[in-house]
């Protein structure tokens with residue numbers, strides 16, 4: 001346990017264990033304690049913490065060339081990684097812009113789509129429509145389109161104007177008389193209404209996570225939602241930016257999460273699972289149409305970061321993605337994901353404080369409630385998410401609980417995103433330890449429930 005520090009940690013008060021090693025899906029601290037990493041941090045470490053092929057690729061790249069600035073050179077790992085991604089990307093997405101993380105990928109998406117319309121002679125387009133209860137990153141542009149009210153609040157005066165519509169959140173918002181599909185179409189139609197209110201000639205793009213991650217604990221859209229969104233975008237010449245920073249790169253059992261939804265994006269942002277935490281890397285992928293307009297227009301994307309296309313980061317990400325392919329890990333994501341879903345339902349379907357269990361692949365959320373019947377959330381003052389995290393850590397389990405699930409203030413959830421190498425026994429270990437952690441956390445606040 002580190003007691004004194006010069007680091008400005010996320011949580012300024014309190015102390016953190018010191019991570020010193022990794023062993024597959026386990027992290028090890030300086031006291032030798034092992035933690036099963038059932039959330040990959042925040043859905044990052046999709047190959048666990050010690051994959052020999054990734055480590056070898058990094059060493060090999062550093063020995064040859066760690067970094068060459070992208071305004072002077074391209075590099076073999078960056079070119080190969082771009083080829084790899086484009087081969088697996090949604091249709092007509094053939095260009096990759098490498099950055100260092102998710103927020104940067106979103107910033108690049110916002111800027112390239114704005115520049116696209118400027119180059120096309122439509123400079124009046126400047127608005128991005130997005131959804132409440134979404135998270136797109138913490139830099140000011142990404143925070144502006146994000147719909148996580150708690151994260152936005154202190155910075156509100158610094159943010160660009162935002163145009164939010166409802167999330168697709170069937171558990172809370174579907175009316176009893178609606179089918180799932182009717183509900184999905186109703187909320188998708190909010191996009192059309194909003195485009196009309198704002199004036200279609202002013203809207204650049206709709207920005208959304210195909211599956212909402214940390215803000216609302218894995219929200220999967222209702223059937224029909226995404227195809228209708230695409231239809232509306234096409235009708236008004238509005239672009240579709242999909243934020244797959246958390247849900248992409250195999251997390252849901254396919255390379256891109258939008259493959260499940262049969263929906264073609266114009267731009268996709270990826271990060272987290274791209275480098276699996278072995279190196280910091282993200283990417284913005286864009287369509288031929290966007291690329292061609294800029295390449296035939298000004299000839300350059302007016303953007304850039306020092307570390308974009310970093311050779312070592314690209315070599316690591318290429319190794320991560322090659323391992324996923326060579327070891328057929330997408331199959332494991334689907335198979336172990338189904339087991340994890342069963343494990344969670346078996347343990348929690350009747351749990352008095354768990355209202356909803358939802359997920360796809362190895363991406364699962366549990367929504368916590370004070371009362372299952374009324375779906376009333378727990379008192380935010382209980383800080384139940386933080387308590388569950390602490391109890392889980394004591395038991396040697398890492399999960400990713402959050403608050404503000406419903407509207408940025410009310411609601412709690414637990415997010416699980418274990419590595420793609422997880423075994424059936426480890427899936428059971430997650431269920432067992434999580435059940436204990438949840439019970440211990442509720443026992444500690446029993447008097448206040």
Ligand SMILES: Cc1ncc(COP(=O)(O)O)c(C=O)c1O
Pocket residue numbers: 042101102103104106135136137138209213214243244245246247271272
């Ligand atoms: C959906 C989504 N977009 C963007 C981001 C921002 O990524 P980063 O923290 O790498 O900047 C995150 C991070 O959690 C995310 O979940």
